[in-house]
Each structure stands twice: as C-alpha cells, then as structure tokens.
Amino acid sequence: MARNQQQNKKMREDRKEQIQAEALHQFATKGLFATKIKDIADGVGMAQGLIYHYYNSKEDIYVELIKEALDKMNAAILMLMEMPVPPHEKIIMAIKQMLYTIENSDDFTQTCRLIAQATNSTAIPEGARKLIEEKRDLPYQEMAKIIAAGQKEGTIIDADPKELALVFWTSLNGLAIYKATRQDHTAMPDPRILINIFLKE
Amino acid sequence: MARNQQQNKKMREDRKEQIQAEALHQFATKGLFATKIKDIADGVGMAQGLIYHYYNSKEDIYVELIKEALDKMNAAILMLMEMPVPPHEKIIMAIKQMLYTIENSDDFTQTCRLIAQATNSTAIPEGARKLIEEKRDLPYQEMAKIIAAGQKEGTIIDADPKELALVFWTSLNGLAIYKATRQDHTAMPDPRILINIFLKE
DNA sequence: GTCTATATCCAGATAGAC
DNA sequence: GTCTATCTGGATATAGAC
Numbered sequence: 001m002a003r004n005q006q007q008n009k010k011m012r013e014d015r016k017e018q019i020q021a022e023a024l025h026q027f028a029t030k031g032l033f034a035t036k037i038k039d040i041a042d043g044v045g046m047a048q049g050l051i052y053h054y055y056n057s058k059e060d061i062y063v064e065l066i067k068e069a070l071d072k073m074n075a076a077i078l079m080l081m082e083m084p085v086p087p088h089e090k091i092i093m094a095i096k097q098m099l100y101t102i103e104n105s106d107d108f109t110q111t112c113r114l115i116a117q118a119t120n121s122t123a124i125p126e127g128a129r130k131l132i133e134e135k136r137d138l139p140y141q142e143m144a145k146i147i148a149a150g151q152k153e154g155t156i157i158d159a160d161p162k163e164l165a166l167v168f169w170t171s172l173n174g175l176a177i178y179k180a181t182r183q184d185h186t187a188m189p190d191p192r193i194l195i196n197i198f199l200k201e
Numbered sequence: 202m203a204r205n206q207q208q209n210k211k212m213r214e215d216r217k218e219q220i221q222a223e224a225l226h227q228f229a230t231k232g233l234f235a236t237k238i239k240d241i242a243d244g245v246g247m248a249q250g251l252i253y254h255y256y257n258s259k260e261d262i263y264v265e266l267i268k269e270a271l272d273k274m275n276a277a278i279l280m281l282m283e284m285p286v287p288p289h290e291k292i293i294m295a296i297k298q299m300l301y302t303i304e305n306s307d308d309f310t311q312t313c314r315l316i317a318q319a320t321n322s323t324a325i326p327e328g329a330r331k332l333i334e335e336k337r338d339l340p341y342q343e344m345a346k347i348i349a350a351g352q353k354e355g356t357i358i359d360a361d362p363k364e365l366a367l368v369f370w371t372s373l374n375g376l377a378i379y380k381a382t383r384q385d386h387t388a389m390p391d392p393r394i395l396i397n398i399f400l401k402e
Numbered sequence: 403g404t405c406t407a408t409a410t411c412c413a414g415a416t417a418g419a420c
Numbered sequence: 421g422t423c424t425a426t427c428t429g430g431a432t433a434t435a436g437a438c
Contacts, residue, residue, distance in 0.1 A: 033234030034234045047423050049423070052415065058415095167394050189368050197395075238432065250406080250434080251403075
C-alpha cells in the first residue's frame, strides 16, 4: 500500500514535470498571455482539461516556473561565491561559464528568456511579481561583494563595486537575450573582452 | 473647402498620435496580449469602439509603433555615423549619450522596452516580425564599421570588430532593460567603465 | 466624430462519463 | 487518470443612433 502510494506520487510528479517543461518552452518564447493552456496540453500530448488535474490555473504553472528559474539562478551564484579561489578568479570563471552556458544550454537560454519576459512586464501574476522583487537583487549584491574583495586584493579596477556589478550582470543578460532571440548559432564574444572590463592588467 | 479638409486631416492625425502615445506606454509595460483595446481607449479618454475609427485592429497599432521605434533607433545610429569626428570619439559620444538618455528619457526607455518585448516573443504580428528581422541588425553592422575604423586608427583595442559591436549594443541594451524595469531612480554606471572596454589606454 | 449596444469568438475552467 | 462536452466570462470588432 505504501509502495503504491509512493509510485502514484512519483508518476504524478513526472507528469507535472512534463507539463512544466512544455510550459517553460512556451512561456519563454511566447509569453504568459499568448500561451494558451491548449498549446501546453498539445505539446505534452494530453487533453486540455487534464492540465487542471495537475494545476489549478495557468497562473499557477507560471508562478511555479518563475520561482524555480529564480532559485536556479541564485543557487548558481551562491555556489560561485563559495568556491575557494580568489575574487578575480571567481570573476573570470563566472564570465567564462556564463558565456559557455549561454552558447550551449537551451534550457538555460529559455530560463533567461522567461525571467526577462517576466521582469519586463507588469502584467504578470502577483505571486510572480513578488518573487521577482524578492530574489532578483541577490546576484547584484553578491557580485558587488566579490568585486569589493577583489579591489582590496588589488586585482580589480578602481570603480564603484555596485556599478561594476551592474555592468557585469546587465552585459551578460544582454548577451543572453540576444542569443535567445536569434535562431541561428550566434557566437558569443571572446571572454577576454568582458574580463578586461573588471581586471587590472 | 481645402482649408477644412486640411484641418480635418490634422485633427485626425492628432487623435492618432494620442492613441499611439497611450498604446506605446501600455504595450511597453504590459505587452501586446495583456493590453486591451479598452485600456488604450480609457487612457486616451475615448470610447472603446472609437479606436476602430482610427485603426483597423490592435495589431495595426502595434505594428505601426514597432516600425516607428525601429526607425527612430536606426536614425539615431546613422546620425552618429555621419558625425565629423574620429571613430574613438564616436564611441565615447555614443556611450555617454546612450547612458544619459537611458537615465533621463522616459520615452526612450519605453521604446527600448517595446522593442525588447517584441524581440523576445515569437507571438507577435507577422508584420512586426518582418520589420524587426529587417531592421535590427543595422546598429550592429554600423558599430562594427566604426570599431574597425578605430582599430586602423590605433585607438581601439584588438579584437574582432563584430564581437566588440555585439558587446557594445548588448551591454547598453541590458542596462536599458534594467533601468526600464525598476521604478526607483537607478543610476547608470560611470561611462568610463564601458568606454574602457573599447579604447586602448 | 463619438457614443452605446451587441454580435461573435475564443480561452479558461468545470462537470461528468469512462 | 483521462477524455469529451460545456459553462462562463471577457475581449475584439461591428452596427447603428446621435
């Protein structure tokens, strides 16, 4: 009996993940309002009404995706923060890693795109708005700390750490959006161009 | 009679501009699908049905706005191109001008936001999609030319001009999006941070 | 030119059979 | 768990009076 309950629960979770994956794809490319429940259902291969066996509303799916996207992003940043390397190495690693991921990971690209869409629209569910407000500043704050540490170390150029952190993330975000919206395989720039913004020579 | 016809035409144009201004604001903040014709009509202070006296459809308004936004952007780039100053000066001027405009012009910010929304969604009218495809590469191409000229001059760092142009526009675009989506008065970074990406010291 | 009223359609969500 | 059928609301666009 316990075995069966567990199995059922797992199957339900699997099904929800299918829906999530499809919804991420659709929301990221078309946005919340242009995506119809039927589109998601068709993508998964289930009846339109069946979606409501797993979620209470379209908004619920959306908010869950936004939450996961933000958490995934922030977890990646915090992992970087804790690496046992000096600040300027963290920055070099982060830039190389981000450029590589932007160029090669479709899932990451879609996640970026979802967040960009959400951030750039006021017409999103209240729950999503709150999550974004609450979580979106963390990367900027953490990067400002790394930069300040690097300046103390003497490896990072002299400028307001907050401003440098702003340039750091908005540049990478701009590149991610650019990549996401071109179907062709646009190459990312040489990492050194970006690294040069921050490091003293 | 001719006098009257002219007056009527002008009044009609004025009314269309009112609609356009309101639609730009709404589309830029909420997107095409979340914006209802009634929202626009309410913003202008006219009945919902009256909009159709001036436009055939919501999509028509949208496509017209996209066209004007892209043309305005490209015209600004071309003006810069033709200024009688050396390449590295053009880059310095462009960065300073862009940062200043991002920080101070609400209209520009909304235009950026509209284009970002449109570029980042596949669910836009065919006409808008075509215009974007057709016009969005011009800034990248023109900037690559300026950069290549600056390299010949010896003032711009050694790297692929296309990649530098990519970093140039995506960085500024990232900053514009950032600014557009924060209600508070977020300061732009010191221009020298960005200028340093491109200029030899 | 402007309004009110309405035809029409579409999509989110629910009900109920299997 | 899954489907089909349906209720319901809301939004685009049109019609017609003033």
